[in-house]
Amino acid sequence: MSRQQGFSFWVCLGLIGLILLDLWPSQGNAIAFWQSEIFLELRLPRVLSALIGGIALGWSGLMMQTLFRNPLAGPFLIGITPGATFGVALTTYLGSSLGLNETLSHIAIQPLAALGGAFLVLSIQLAIHKKLSQMHSLLLVGLVLGYFFGAAVDIITQTAQAQQVKQFVMWGMGSFDRVLLKELIPLLGATIMGGLILTYHRHAFNTYLLGDIHVESAGKSAKSLRNWLIVGSATMAAIVTAFCGPISFVGLIAPHISRKIQGTEAHQKNIFTTAMAGGLLTLAADIIANNTLENSTLPVNAILSIIGAPLVIWMLARKSG
Amino acid sequence: MISFRASLVFATILIAISMLNGCQNAREKSGPDDIVWIKNSHAQLFRIGLTKTDSFLEVYDAPNSMLSIGKFCWGSSSKIEGYQKIENRSKIVSLSAIHTGMLAELGLGKSIVGVESKQYIAHPAIYTSSLLDSVQELAPDGPIIPEKLANLKPQILIGYVFNIQEKSTIERIAKNHFLVIWSNNHLEPHPLGRAEWIVAMGWLLGKSKESTELFQGISKEYLAIAKQAANPDQGKKSDMGSNKSNKNNRPTVMMNIPYNGQWFVPQGQSYMSQFILDAGGIPITLQPEGSGSNMVGLEKALQAMQLADIWINTDNCNTRKCLTEMDPRVLNIKALQGNRVFNFNKKLNPNGSNSYWDLGCIFPNLVLRDLHKIIQNDTQSLYFYQRCK
Numbered sequence: 001m002s003r004q005q006g007f008s009f010w011v012c013l014g015l016i017g018l019i020l021l022d023l024w025p026s027q028g029n030a031i032a033f034w035q036s037e038i039f040l041e042l043r044l045p046r047v048l049s050a051l052i053g054g055i056a057l058g059w060s061g062l063m064m065q066t067l068f069r070n071p072l073a074g075p076f077l078i079g080i081t082p083g084a085t086f087g088v089a090l091t092t093y094l095g096s097s098l099g100l101n102e103t104l105s106h107i108a109i110q111p112l113a114a115l116g117g118a119f120l121v122l123s124i125q126l127a128i129h130k131k132l133s134q135m136h137s138l139l140l141v142g143l144v145l146g147y148f149f150g151a152a153v154d155i156i157t158q159t160a161q162a163q164q165v166k167q168f169v170m171w172g173m174g175s176f177d178r179v180l181l182k183e184l185i186p187l188l189g190a191t192i193m194g195g196l197i198l199t200y201h202r203h204a205f206n207t208y209l210l211g212d213i214h215v216e217s218a219g220k221s222a223k224s225l226r227n228w229l230i231v232g233s234a235t236m237a238a239i240v241t242a243f244c245g246p247i248s249f250v251g252l253i254a255p256h257i258s259r260k261i262q263g264t265e266a267h268q269k270n271i272f273t274t275a276m277a278g279g280l281l282t283l284a285a286d287i288i289a290n291n292t293l294e295n296s297t298l299p300v301n302a303i304l305s306i307i308g309a310p311l312v313i314w315m316l317a318r319k320s321g
Numbered sequence: 322m323i324s325f326r327a328s329l330v331f332a333t334i335l336i337a338i339s340m341l342n343g344c345q346n347a348r349e350k351s352g353p354d355d356i357v358w359i360k361n362s363h364a365q366l367f368r369i370g371l372t373k374t375d376s377f378l379e380v381y382d383a384p385n386s387m388l389s390i391g392k393f394c395w396g397s398s399s400k401i402e403g404y405q406k407i408e409n410r411s412k413i414v415s416l417s418a419i420h421t422g423m424l425a426e427l428g429l430g431k432s433i434v435g436v437e438s439k440q441y442i443a444h445p446a447i448y449t450s451s452l453l454d455s456v457q458e459l460a461p462d463g464p465i466i467p468e469k470l471a472n473l474k475p476q477i478l479i480g481y482v483f484n485i486q487e488k489s490t491i492e493r494i495a496k497n498h499f500l501v502i503w504s505n506n507h508l509e510p511h512p513l514g515r516a517e518w519i520v521a522m523g524w525l526l527g528k529s530k531e532s533t534e535l536f537q538g539i540s541k542e543y544l545a546i547a548k549q550a551a552n553p554d555q556g557k558k559s560d561m562g563s564n565k566s567n568k569n570n571r572p573t574v575m576m577n578i579p580y581n582g583q584w585f586v587p588q589g590q591s592y593m594s595q596f597i598l599d600a601g602g603i604p605i606t607l608q609p610e611g612s613g614s615n616m617v618g619l620e621k622a623l624q625a626m627q628l629a630d631i632w633i634n635t636d637n638c639n640t641r642k643c644l645t646e647m648d649p650r651v652l653n654i655k656a657l658q659g660n661r662v663f664n665f666n667k668k669l670n671p672n673g674s675n676s677y678w679d680l681g682c683i684f685p686n687l688v689l690r691d692l693h694k695i696i697q698n699d700t701q702s703l704y705f706y707q708r709c710k
Contacts, residue, residue: 177618178582
């Protein structure tokens with residue numbers, strides 16, 4: 001077994017361990033708990049959404065880093081999550097004002113609005129990236145877009161009713177608790193779609209990392225590859241954001257963990273381990289969120305930010321060094 | 322040898338301890354030597370004191386806190402060290418619906434010149450009168466508009482601290498122009514404590530006798546209902562029947578609704594838990610101590626609440642359909658299946674204001690009466706509550 005295979009094996013084992021740990025009852029008989037409605041309707045969807053959400057965000061990050069040929073790209077830092085958040089804020093506010101059905105709004109309209117916001121940000125980033133291709137400009141534009149959409153969300157919440165603000169604030173904390181079993185279908189659908197795009201174009205994406213000239217000389221269209229990367233990364237990030245709230249840093253960190261394990265940027269090697277690393281991060285955050293305090297649940301987003309922020313600073317320091 | 326830095330840390334700790342000790346004494350020993358403090362029945366965030374010549378009001382930031390957020394006096398003395406003297410009180414700005422309601426209840430509605438937003442005013446003495454037209458809105462859609470407040474030139478502003486920036490803005494405008502009384506009465510853990518603030522308002526605004534009598538009447542009825550609820554066999558025979566679901570034969574009561582997978586579950590010593598205990602029910606809480614609430618995920622919340630007999634305070638959800646649309650997993654809750662879900666929306670005005678939020682605080686006896694009836698399964702003629710259809 002090679003070093004890479006060894007690491008992959010341990011990540012897999014860790015992921016299975018975390019799944020079991022997250023599914024384990026906090027008290028009482030495990031068999032009885034696994035047969036209860038609480039398990040089937042609440043625990044199972046929560047653990048599955050954390051797992052699928054982590055995989056989707058990991059892949060979304062991998063695709064964005066490929067798209068911008070920049071290891072610091074991730075849904076949160078480049079502004080996709082704030083864009084999706086803006087879409088959700090808009091529908092939360094307009095939903096009840098227009099008398100939209102809550103279930104319809106939750107299952108269809110919010111994800112579509114999040115998707116719209118995500119595509120908008122990604123288009124702006126791409127347009128600017130053509131002119132400013134330095135690594136840090138991507139983050140700066142992401143920061144500026146984050147501020148812009150943050151301000152737009154502030155204006156929306158200022159005019160919203162107290163209930164809508166409450167809904168939106170709770171959504172913003174990020175949680176896998178709110179996901180219903182049936183909502184796993186679109187979540188899983190978007191993740192499978194992203195996974196298929198990554199797997200199908202894995203060799204072409206490797207060439208894309210070398211530059212557009214290499215893609216064209218290999219007889220492929222760089223524009224078409226870019227479109228696939230945009231569709232895949234934005235869809236996965238937006239759907240996870242719509243259903244679970246803004247989940248930060250997973251998309252940025254998971255591909256890095258994977259590359260560290262695999263020792264290569266080759267997509268065929270990183271698809272599986274990025275998914276494992278993403279799932280590992282979100283499941284760990286979910287376990288911490290639900291088990292740190294006996295009578296409270298911590299916000300998943302806060303936990304991931306506490307883990308993620310120092311890691312990003314470390315990565316930036318390493319890159320500049 | 323102890324380093325300079327260590328000595329500095331040690332000295333800082335000593336100073337902090339002595340300051341804390343000083344604050345502790347401050348609540349007991351402040352004011353003139355001959356001051357007599359009136360004992361409150363339940364309120365913890367204010368106290369009223371008297372001397373032969375003056376009256377005093379001290380306001381605190383939280384229950385059991387030593388930190389005074391306002392010291393006021395009025396009477397014949399020209400100046401008393403450490404206290405702000407109240408002289409004029411005919412133009413009042415009230416930034417909370419509860420205080421507006423209290424002023425109206427004391428017949429001081431005409432003194433109100435400005436409010437936070439008219440859409441929160443529900444007290445019938447203002448809502449249904451021409452007073453509503455003459456009152457200025459100072460924060461109709463968000464933060465307070467400083468120029469509007471300055472132009473209004475009030476003599477007293479009463480409000481609660483909800484935003485530290487806004488607090489400092491108001492205090493800046495108020496400096497040398499009008500008095501600001503911050504009242505965190507929403508932090509009073511006992512319903513009668515919150516209602517007792519009408520006594521403070523009455524003393525402050527020259528209606529001490531009326532306010533004391535009013536509160537005594539409220540308190541008397543509240544305590545009578547609580548006594549009856551505690552000993553149901555001594556009073557009218559209850560009809561709880563099959564709804565008795567625990568060993569104490571008291572129904573369990575759950576509160577609030579989930580927001581995006583998160584549920585705020587009141588703690589055991591909170592305002593609402595106290596209401597339920599006094600009404601003869603058992604509040605479902607996750608933490609017996611504490612007067613706040615626990616934010617928990619749906620799984621933890623539903624594990625605790627699934628067998629609740631009664632569900633109250635469903636916020637903006639007035640129908641069972643709305644509740645299940647919000648999260649279909651609440652369908653398994655016993656109270657929902659047994660059609661025992663109640664919301665406090667019976668006194669909703671066309672402008673969206675709800676009397677529960679002001680009258681309910683001033684008259685907790687009415688809320689307790691409703692809750693006692695709900696627990697007794699006698700849901701006729703409820704005042705604030707109605708069954709979710």
